[in-house]
Amino acid sequence: MSVGDGRRPEPRYSRIVGELRRRIESGELAPGERVPSTREITRQWGVAMATATKVLTELRHEGLVRAVPGVGTVVSAPERATAHAPAPTAPAPTAPAPPAPAAPVRRSTPSPAAAAGSPGGLTLSRIVAAAVTVADAEGLTAVSMRRVAAELGVATMSLYRHVADKDDLLVRMMDAAIAERPLPADPPPGWRAPLDVAARQLWGLFRAHPWLAPAMSLTRPQLITSAMVYSEWVLGSLHRHGLDDQSAFTAHLTLLNYIRGLALNMETEREAEAQSGLDSEEWMDTQEPALRETLEGGRYPQLARLSRAGYDFDLDGLFEFGLQRLLDGLAVLLDEGTPPTRA
Incomplete structure (x- = not known):
């Protein structure tokens, strides 16, 4: 647009929306892939947080993106897009879909x-x-x-x-x-690989069905035969490597409840978003002024430094970090002397 054409300059947020829309429609950002968060938008385009929030709100209104609890804002599948998105001529690559x-x-x-x-x-x-x-x-x-x-x-x-x-x-x-997600017929060798497989399968199930984690009870376990297959898989893997029954079952419950506990956040976030009308990033934006005021006193230097640097909250990243730390701990219990890995 020229300066002298008599029209108002295009709003800054509209230009950012247009750029992200172009990336989505061209396939540069594929369905299921995360789009820049509000904090990333503020850093990349040098705009205020309110402008960045307006960008994601506009993209959601157009049906191009959607909020996923614990993940952030991701590109919607083609069928969710509005007229701004081209009609797909072939199945587009998507994030792992329910079985x-x-x-x-x-x-x-x-x-x-x-x-x-x-x-x-x-x-x-x-x-x-x-x-x-x-x-x-x-x-x-x-x-x-x-x-x-x-x-x-x-x-x-x-x-x-x-x-x-x-x-x-x-x-x-x-x-x-x-x-829906049966374990392989034959477990991989060792104990760590089978537990890793079972943990990732369960995490995928909780991802596909956010209601599943809160429906499960650790203290009053329901009789779920398909879940018993997972228990047999984990217990068998640990027994084969010398762990006694009590320790093996305790390890199994610890691993299960770690995954379930992390997955609980998906359903609670969905409920909170429905009640407030704000996704997690938008809600955090409303808390930022009070947080900054609290941190300015110098009483919490570690949190203040983290706040300035920013933290990219990602449930999948937390799952991965915690899973490896738990498996590292079991390695010590099994007297393998496996050095802790770094994630």
């Missing part, structure tokens, strides 16, 4: 007529799949017998011919979700 068994029920607008069918057409697997779909999309609090029946286009009472109550349904949902 195939769950795909058939991931529809946004179920057809009640098709779902109802004859009374004999309502099956336990269809009920469970519909409940998982609701929980994946809206969280566990949205799951009720009435809501699942509405998704299937059947009477609520008809569900009780297949499940005893909501608690029974929840256990079956968990069993079905965990069964």
Whole structure:
């Protein structure tokens, strides 16, 4: 735009939106890939935090990006984009998607007529799949017998011919979700590699189903047969390398609860975002003035230095760091003398 054409200069945030939109539409930023955070935008383009927040808000309104709890703002899949995004001519590369068994029920607008069918057409697997779909999309609090029946286009009472109550349904949902990602038929050699495989499989499940971690109980464990396969895998790997039953099971619970505890943040963040209308980055921006005022007194020099440098919060990074530290600790317990690795 020329200076003398009589029009106002394009707002700074619009130019940044245009640049990020171009990167998304050209494929430079692929679906599932993180876009610059508000702090990265302020550093890269030299704008205020409010401007950076407005950039991401505009991209979300256009359907080009979406907030993922614990990850940040990522590029949306092509079908979520608006007219600004080109119509895809071939499947675009995406982040790891939920496994195939769950795909058939991931529809946004179920057809009640098709779902109802004859009374004999309502099956336990269809009920469970519909409940998982609701929980994946809206969280566990949205799951009720009435809501699942509405998704299937059947009477609520008809569900009780297949499940005893909501608690029974929840256990079956968990069993079905965990069964989506079976462990390999044969574990890799050693003890560390099998535990690493099991841990990453579980983390992937919690990623695909944010409701799964809060649904699980450590102190009152539900009878979930697909989860017992994971327990057998871990216990067998540790037993084969000399760990006694009590220590092996304690190690298993420690590893499981580390992964589950970290994954709990995904569902709580989703709920907080729904209640506040702010994603985690936007919420942090509202806290920044008070934080700076608190840190200016010099009482917290370590936190002040970290605040100035910035910290790129990433749940996947925390998972990786903690997993390796736990496995390092088990190496000492197994008397392998493995030196601690650095992440």
